[in-house]
Amino acid sequence: MAVTVRIPTPLRKLTGNQSEIREEGGTIREVLKNLEVHYPGIGERLTDESGELRRFINIYVNEEDIRFQDGLDTKIKLGDEVSIIPAIAGGAE
Amino acid sequence: MNEEVTLPAVLGEEILAHCRAVRPEEGCGLVAADASGRPVAVIPIANALHSPVRYQMDTREQFDAMKRIRREGWSLWGIFHSHPHSEPSPSPTDIRLAYYPECYYLIVGLSTDPPKLRCFTMVDGRVSEAALTLVP
Numbered sequence: 001m002a003v004t005v006r007i008p009t010p011l012r013k014l015t016g017n018q019s020e021i022r023e024e025g026g027t028i029r030e031v032l033k034n035l036e037v038h039y040p041g042i043g044e045r046l047t048d049e050s051g052e053l054r055r056f057i058n059i060y061v062n063e064e065d066i067r068f069q070d071g072l073d074t075k076i077k078l079g080d081e082v083s084i085i086p087a088i089a090g091g092a093e
Numbered sequence: 094m095n096e097e098v099t100l101p102a103v104l105g106e107e108i109l110a111h112c113r114a115v116r117p118e119e120g121c122g123l124v125a126a127d128a129s130g131r132p133v134a135v136i137p138i139a140n141a142l143h144s145p146v147r148y149q150m151d152t153r154e155q156f157d158a159m160k161r162i163r164r165e166g167w168s169l170w171g172i173f174h175s176h177p178h179s180e181p182s183p184s185p186t187d188i189r190l191a192y193y194p195e196c197y198y199l200i201v202g203l204s205t206d207p208p209k210l211r212c213f214t215m216v217d218g219r220v221s222e223a224a225l226t227l228v229p
């Protein structure tokens with residue numbers, strides 16, 4: 001099942017500057033696994049040592065945040081758009 | 094400070110107005126540039142932490158803003174936030190969480206009158222200040 005993955009600018013140096021990638025997978029977890037196969041190094045930017053989504057990374061399938069669905073096990077279907085969105089955060093302290 | 098950056102004054106005013114409006118919380122948002130790289134729009138985003146010393150952009154609003162930027166044919170030019178009670182220079186937290194090395198980070202300091210607006214780039218933990226000029 002091929003879906004479109006939108007790559008945010010901070011990660012494009014790992015994808016040869018591509019902003020959109022076609023990737024296979026039935027769940028987000030599978031898509032991320034395949035991304036790492038094709039673009040080594042991207043996986044550790046998205047998930048931690050235990051394989052869970054990093055705190056400052058958000059992933060949307062179409063219009064919905066996967067944290068409010070089944071997380072990395074969220075199923076995807078043909079033609080879905082997956083967006084990877086690093087949080088923007090900081091502060092005076 | 095070697096890089097020179099210009100921002101239309103009206104956008105600077107919008108940034109300030111938003112940061113004043115949400116004070117004492119830190120305010121935050123995005124600045125979009127058109128295809129020629131000129132900043133054209135300020136998009137305020139809610140601070141999901143509602144804190145006077147920390148910010149994290151509301152995920153949904155950030156997602157919607159990024160989509161709008163893409164659909165308009167714009168690009169993400171800058172990221173702004175305010176320091177309601179301190180100098181507008183990047184804190185260790187700001188530097189650690191700066192994931193957008195190609196963007197300008199604008200910081201508003203509201204502890205002075207008039208407020209200060211400064212511009213930085215943050216790349217892999219290295220901070221450099223750019224000379225920011227507000228233009229008509």
Ligand SMILES: [Zn+2]
Pocket residue numbers: 090091092174175176182183184187200
């Ligand atoms: Zn800050």
